[in-house]
Amino acid sequence: MASTSLDPKPRLLSALNVLSALFMAGSIYMVFFYAPMERVMGNVQRLFYFHVASAWVSMAVLILAAVLGIIYLFRPQKKLDILAVACIELGLVFAFITVTSGAIWARPAWNTWWTWDPRVVTYTILILVYMAYMLLRQGIEDPQRRARFGAIYAILASITVPLTYFSIRIWRTLHPVVIGSGSPSAEGGFDMTRPMVWTLLFSLLAFSVFGATLLWHRVRLGWLADKVEELRMKALGR
Amino acid sequence: MASYFSAVLAIMRKDLAAEWRSRQMVTAMLVFVVLVIFIFAFTLDIDTLTRRQIAAGVLWSTFAFAGTLGLNRTLATEGERGSLDGLLLAPVERSAIYFGKTLANLFFMLVVEIFTLPLYAVFYNMSLAQPGLWLVLLLGSWCFCSVGTLLAAMAAQARSRELLLPVLLFPMVLPVLVASVRASSAFVNGLGLDYALSSLNILVVYGLIMPALGFMFFDFIVEE
Numbered sequence: 001m002a003s004t005s006l007d008p009k010p011r012l013l014s015a016l017n018v019l020s021a022l023f024m025a026g027s028i029y030m031v032f033f034y035a036p037m038e039r040v041m042g043n044v045q046r047l048f049y050f051h052v053a054s055a056w057v058s059m060a061v062l063i064l065a066a067v068l069g070i071i072y073l074f075r076p077q078k079k080l081d082i083l084a085v086a087c088i089e090l091g092l093v094f095a096f097i098t099v100t101s102g103a104i105w106a107r108p109a110w111n112t113w114w115t116w117d118p119r120v121v122t123y124t125i126l127i128l129v130y131m132a133y134m135l136l137r138q139g140i141e142d143p144q145r146r147a148r149f150g151a152i153y154a155i156l157a158s159i160t161v162p163l164t165y166f167s168i169r170i171w172r173t174l175h176p177v178v179i180g181s182g183s184p185s186a187e188g189g190f191d192m193t194r195p196m197v198w199t200l201l202f203s204l205l206a207f208s209v210f211g212a213t214l215l216w217h218r219v220r221l222g223w224l225a226d227k228v229e230e231l232r233m234k235a236l237g238r
Numbered sequence: 239m240a241s242y243f244s245a246v247l248a249i250m251r252k253d254l255a256a257e258w259r260s261r262q263m264v265t266a267m268l269v270f271v272v273l274v275i276f277i278f279a280f281t282l283d284i285d286t287l288t289r290r291q292i293a294a295g296v297l298w299s300t301f302a303f304a305g306t307l308g309l310n311r312t313l314a315t316e317g318e319r320g321s322l323d324g325l326l327l328a329p330v331e332r333s334a335i336y337f338g339k340t341l342a343n344l345f346f347m348l349v350v351e352i353f354t355l356p357l358y359a360v361f362y363n364m365s366l367a368q369p370g371l372w373l374v375l376l377l378g379s380w381c382f383c384s385v386g387t388l389l390a391a392m393a394a395q396a397r398s399r400e401l402l403l404p405v406l407l408f409p410m411v412l413p414v415l416v417a418s419v420r421a422s423s424a425f426v427n428g429l430g431l432d433y434a435l436s437s438l439n440i441l442v443v444y445g446l447i448m449p450a451l452g453f454m455f456f457d458f459i460v461e462e
């Protein structure tokens with residue numbers, strides 16, 4: 001079977017690799033050389049651009065996974081499941097980046113690595129929920145049932161995404177609000193100047209492209225793993 | 239519509255009757271709760287004022303652990319005796335099974351809470367005559383059971399059921415527990431409705447969304 005030489009890497013994906021490398025380099029340049037130094041917090045404020053961008057990517061792909069879950073329940077297709085798993089894995093990775101960068105920023109800004117603030121708590125819950133998703137998948141052998149349960153759990157879990165997003169608007173919190181007005185008790189907020197806004201927007205773009213590239217790679221990996229599994233079943237069956 | 243409700247009630251009655259005959263689960267939950275209270279009392283060897291402040295947190299941790307114990311049995315027994323197939327063959331909507339089981343679980347949890355609260359009142363020196371606290375208990379338990387029954391149905395079909403349920407359930411109900419603890423603590427410490435309102439809102443929203451999702455998805459969980 002010639003078709004089993006597994007599909008070659010698409011040219012567009014190689015182009016995306018280069019593009020995301022360029023964008024990330026550009027974003028790093030802007031963060032360190034273009035964006036001005038924030039007066040109160042100093043250089044540590046520069047983490048903000050990566051922190052917000054990775055939080056954005058994590059939440060976007062997790063919501064995407066929930067949407068894929070809904071579609072899967074009505075039209076079960078293997079590729080939807082592979083894409084959903086890729087989304088959630090990626091979401092977890094970016095969520096860890098967000099928490100880590102947040103903790104590093106919080107040390108000088110709030111004078112502590114960690115605090116039981118509503119935003120931090122809800123985001124931690126989000127991470128735990130999606131880690132449970134991974135365990136759920138490991139616990140089920142039948143691939144179709146695994147995909148179905150995964151879809152349902154991804155939908156249930158996605159409730160934590162808006163909960164995290166709105167947590168700083170519902171409760172009194174230390175965490176500063178980027179879009180809209182924040183809680184009066186927020187610490188470490190600041191008004192963005194024009195170059196800061198541009199830097200943030202470019203970081204968001206760069207992280208989105210980077211996230212999309214990684215997602216594609218992960219989907220390809222999932223697809224290939226599935227093919228290998230199929231071939232092995234075929235070989236063993238004979 | 240009326241037949242749907244009677245189906246829900248029939249399934250709930252079935253679970254209650256089965257439990258009434260053996261009284262295995264609720265007894266185990268009660269003993270467990272008492273043990274947990276003592277463990278907390280011994281391990282958190284603290285002064286009266288702090289004890290009062292953390293009472294709501296201890297209360298809800300206890301109920302969460304006991305509730306998980308009950309949820310684990312709710313579908314496991316059906317699976318062991320093969321009665322789940324019979325239940326699924328019954329000419330009722332699948333979601334009626336979900337609501338019937340959720341109501342039965344809520345009933346067990348409330349029974350445990352009713353027996354436990356006086357103990358708490360004694361050990362943690364708090365007043366129970368607070369309708370606000372009862373409301374929080376009812377709402378929080380409803381949220382817990384509605385999502386718990388759904389996840390228990392999933393976990394029952396996985397390889398390591400009893401192990402998987404708490405892992406799936408606890409992160410999912412953390413928002414409920416946080417909101418319940420905040421609201422209960424507001425009532426226990428006499429801060430009144432204003433302090434509890436935002437947490438109550440969360441419980442109400444969660445308690446509407448989760449059963450709605452269960453209503454939609456239970457079919458997909460039990461289908462073969």
